[in-house]
Amino acid sequence: MVLIKKRLKTRLVYKMYDLIIIGAGPAGITASVYAARKRMNFLVISRDIGGQTAWSGDIENYTGYQFISGPELAAKFEEHMRQYKIPLKETEEVEDFRRDGDGFIVKTAKGEYRSRTVIVASGKRSKELGVPGEKEFKNRGLTYCATCDGPLFSGKDVAVIGGGNSALDAAIQLMKIARHITIVTSAGSLTGDSVMREQVETSPLVTVMNNARVAAVTGDKFVSGITIVKNGLEEKLQVQGVFVEIGLTPNSYFCTILEKNQIGEIKVTIQNETNVPGVFACGDVTDVPEKQIIIAAGEGAKAALGVFRYLIQNPLHG
Numbered sequence: 001m002v003l004i005k006k007r008l009k010t011r012l013v014y015k016m017y018d019l020i021i022i023g024a025g026p027a028g029i030t031a032s033v034y035a036a037r038k039r040m041n042f043l044v045i046s047r048d049i050g051g052q053t054a055w056s057g058d059i060e061n062y063t064g065y066q067f068i069s070g071p072e073l074a075a076k077f078e079e080h081m082r083q084y085k086i087p088l089k090e091t092e093e094v095e096d097f098r099r100d101g102d103g104f105i106v107k108t109a110k111g112e113y114r115s116r117t118v119i120v121a122s123g124k125r126s127k128e129l130g131v132p133g134e135k136e137f138k139n140r141g142l143t144y145c146a147t148c149d150g151p152l153f154s155g156k157d158v159a160v161i162g163g164g165n166s167a168l169d170a171a172i173q174l175m176k177i178a179r180h181i182t183i184v185t186s187a188g189s190l191t192g193d194s195v196m197r198e199q200v201e202t203s204p205l206v207t208v209m210n211n212a213r214v215a216a217v218t219g220d221k222f223v224s225g226i227t228i229v230k231n232g233l234e235e236k237l238q239v240q241g242v243f244v245e246i247g248l249t250p251n252s253y254f255c256t257i258l259e260k261n262q263i264g265e266i267k268v269t270i271q272n273e274t275n276v277p278g279v280f281a282c283g284d285v286t287d288v289p290e291k292q293i294i295i296a297a298g299e300g301a302k303a304a305l306g307v308f309r310y311l312i313q314n315p316l317h318g
Contacts, residue, residue, distance in 0.1 A: 017043050019307050020106050020115040022094050023251075025051020026293050028121035028284025029077045029302030035070035036084035038308045043113060044086055045106065047093045050074030051123045052248075052284070053293055056171040057173040062294055070147055073293070094122070094254050102316065106280065116316070117307045120229045120266060120274075120281040121300060124248035124291075129161065133217030134244075141223025142242040146170035149243075155179050159226055161189045161214055167245035174243070175205050182237060183208045184228060194243060217242055229291075250285045261287050272303040278314070280306050 007155050019035055021028050024046035035042045048054070056070025065073070081088075089108070097106040103116045126144035130136060134142060143149040146160075150173050158178045160171045165183030169192075174181050183190070183200065190197045198205050212230040217223060223242055228235045250264040259267045259275040265287040272280045280297035284291045 008098075015058070015114065017041055017113065017115040018311055019043075019117045019119065019304075020045060020104070020113055021119045021121060022046070022097075022106065023051065023123055023283070023285070024049045024078075024081070024088070024090075025121065025122035025283060025296065026077060026121045027051075027123070027144045027296040027300035027303070028119070029081045030297040031119050031121055031282060031304040032081055032086050033084060034301050034304035035307070036086055036302070040308065040311070042087070043089065043115070044081075045089045045092050045094055045108060045113070045238075047091060049078050049081075049088075049090065053077065055147045056293075057147055057169045059158075059188055059293070061292075095257065096254050097214075098257060099276070115281070116314075117278045117310060118250070119272075119303045119307060120258070120279065120285060121296075121303070122251035122254075122285045123296075124284045126129065126244060126248050127247045128247050129214055129217075129244055129246065131214055131216050133219070137217050137219055137223045137242070140221065141219060141240060142217055142244065144244050146243050150174055150177050153178050153241040155252060156240040157238065158182070158243060159184055159239045160243045160245055161185075161239060161307055162245035162247070163190045163210075164245070164247065165192040165196060166247070167243075168200050169193040170243050170245050171200050171206060172196065175199075178205070178241070181206045182239065184212050184214060184226075184237075185210055186213045186243045187211070214242075248291075252285055271306050272299060273306065278310060280310075 018040040019042035021031050021044045047257050054074040059068050092108040095107050104118050106113045139197050149298035154177050157180045157220050159182045161184050171181050212228050214226050214229040215229045219227045225238045252264050264283040268281050268286045272282050280303040282303040
């Protein structure tokens with residue numbers, strides 16, 4: 001009798017959703033719009049809205065917009081989602097999810113939620129340098145987002161660490177704000193898109209240091225410089241701001257039941273299925289090539305439609 005009571009109590013604690021979407025970037029938001037249009041009973045859980053789009057600078061390759069800023073496009077995504085009155089647990093971060101009978105339990109620091117299916121659309125986060133001073137000066141002159149924090153460095157000398165598109169995007173944004181930008185890259189040359197490279201390399205406000213790495217971030221209360229190693233020699237560079245743009249790592253740490261590749265991206269089929277039936281994934285957290293906003297949005301639509309098919313093919317019994 002006691003066991004029966006416990007089982008009944010468990011059923012009362014959890015509302016069973018058709019779907020839980022983890023993440024509200026381009027992939028998660030698009031998945032939520034498609035899920036709403038299919039009239040699924042679902043929930044979105046995300047620590048923020050907009051994902052990497054909200055951090056991006058000028059966007060010129062999203063169909064339908066010749067030019068739009070990242071924050072503006074993220075706001076358009078959010079507006080579209082809000083029109084459907086989609087249930088959203090914002091500022092919640094998923095810690096774990098596991099299979100539970102005929103569904104899954106998704107756990108956050110604030111609670112647990114039960115669903116028949118899950119879409120993981122948690123995107124990526126900035127990689128860290130892993131050098132002395134990085135943690136101490138985070139948000140005290142060291143940042144991972146030029147769009148968010150660039151205006152704080154008006155008229156100052158800054159360093160951008162990295163040589164790919166994210167680093168070039170940061171440098172282009174800072175060219176309108178900072179006094180001088182030094183790009184520090186461990187590669188032999190900048191590796192981003194040619195159009196962006198040309199803007200940066202022809203600017204008198206930018207100096208590029210190739211074959212160099214940051215060994216330390218220094219300062220007192222705030223950043224005052226970085227130590228660079230180039231050709232085996234140390235060099236001190238005086239800057240008041242450091243923008244770390246060395247790439248991204250997938251937000252897949254909580255996906256312990258899913259198969260991932262060597263860099264932590266979730267492996268998916270062309271239908272966005274994972275190795276666990278009922279769990280789908282989409283966007284930059286997956287091993288789909290070419291991490292672009294428009295691709296993430298399309299993958300989100302595919303994942304939601306895949307969930308819809310799965311629910312029809314696997315009805316609840318009893």
